Amino acid sequence: MQQGVSWEYLVGHANYWLFVLLMMTGLYIVVARGNFVKKVIGLNMFQSAVIMLYISMGKVAGGTAPIFPIHGEIDPATVYTNPLPHVLMLTAIVVGIATTSLALALIVRIREEYGTIEEQGIWEAEQEIAARERRQYGEVFGEGSQ
Amino acid sequence: MAVRTRSLFALAMLSGGFSLVSAALFVALDAVDVAFTEAAVGAGISTVLMLGTLALTSRYERAPAHKPWLPLFVVTVTGAALIYGTLDMPDFGDPNAPAMRHVMPEYLERIPHEIGVPNIVTAILASYRGYDTMGETAVVFTAGIGVVALLAALARRRRRGEEEES
Numbered sequence: 494m495q496q497g498v499s500w501e502y503l504v505g506h507a508n509y510w511l512f513v514l515l516m517m518t519g520l521y522i523v524v525a526r527g528n529f530v531k532k533v534i535g536l537n538m539f540q541s542a543v544i545m546l547y548i549s550m551g552k553v554a555g556g557t558a559p560i561f562p563i564h565g566e567i568d569p570a571t572v573y574t575n576p577l578p579h580v581l582m583l584t585a586i587v588v589g590i591a592t593t594s595l596a597l598a599l600i601v602r603i604r605e606e607y608g609t610i611e612e613q614g615i616w617e618a619e620q621e622i623a624a625r626e627r628r629q630y631g632e633v634f635g636e637g638s639q
Numbered sequence: 640m641a642v643r644t645r646s647l648f649a650l651a652m653l654s655g656g657f658s659l660v661s662a663a664l665f666v667a668l669d670a671v672d673v674a675f676t677e678a679a680v681g682a683g684i685s686t687v688l689m690l691g692t693l694a695l696t697s698r699y700e701r702a703p704a705h706k707p708w709l710p711l712f713v714v715t716v717t718g719a720a721l722i723y724g725t726l727d728m729p730d731f732g733d734p735n736a737p738a739m740r741h742v743m744p745e746y747l748e749r750i751p752h753e754i755g756v757p758n759i760v761t762a763i764l765a766s767y768r769g770y771d772t773m774g775e776t777a778v779v780f781t782a783g784i785g786v787v788a789l790l791a792a793l794a795r796r797r798r799r800g801e802e803e804e805s
Contacts, residue, residue: 509722513725514718516721517717520714521714524710525711526700527700527701530693533689537654541657541658541681544661544673551738552668552669552731554734555732556732556734558670559758575738576743576760577742577743578670578738579672580760580763582673583676586673587775588775588778588779590680590681590685591778591779591781591783592782593685593688594782597689597691601692604697605793611700614701
């Protein structure tokens with residue numbers, strides 16, 4: 494960094510920046526859109542970006558997939574890509590699909606309970622329930638005139 | 640496009656395609672095990688689950704109620720912070736990066752005579768990190784129980800609801 498920004502530096506870091514862009518797209522969907530299915534997809538995008546970031550950190554230039562030849566000697570000159578990120582990200586993918594399926598099941602349940610899968614719709618339904626309860630119990634608590 | 644579309648069906652299809660493309664990217668990055676897990680799980684199971692959810696709920700999104708400026712600002716600041724964090728990272732494909740010099744050479748040296756499985760990823764996943772993988776199956780099992788508990792009585796409740804209405 495001290496010797497100024499070179500072309501190699503830019504190319505060597507473009508992968509991280511692309512994944513950050515993808516991650517932020519996912520985060521934007523989660524934060525800005527109200528539909529729950531869409532939020533889950535945004536979360537999945539975020540997760541994929543993290544996985545890609547780790548996998549790209551393990552890549553060695555000129556390396557090959559980390560599998561030894563079955564027959565014959567292992568050539569010490571062969572360069573293998575780092576297998577440790579692959580192992581960790583395999584776990585992450587499987588746990589990710591487990592949480593995604595749980596989230597989708599929750600969405601189905603929410604739809605059954607509220608009749609909507611939008612944040613805004615659930616807020617309106619809650620307001621309605623609160624208003625009804627105020628009407629019902631308002632006299633007991635002394636605020637029935639509202 | 641995936642951000643703006645309001646048709647959730649198109650969105651589910653796009654996310655399946657995205658998984659397939661990312662699987663191709665993993666092959667290009669030498670991560671073949673991750674690639675076929677992503678293709679099976681991301682493009683296959685996940686898309687099926689999405690479509691099932693859409694069939695049980697609704698297929699269109701309501702128009703957003705508020706302006707997107709605050710989320711855009713939050714996302715821009717977070718992204719800038721993350722990019723600032725990557726400035727010290729090693730270059731892409733650098734064989735002298737810290738991730739390559741720590742325990743990885745030792746694994747490569749020990750796996751052929753300790754485990755004897757040609758696929759290094761399998762050897763680490765099932766042997767050296769066996770407890771971790773067992774914990775992972777516990778997580779998947781718990782999630783499965785959760786899904787069943789949430790959805791098991793769905794059909795019965797629906798039938799009862801229809802009887803009450805009629």
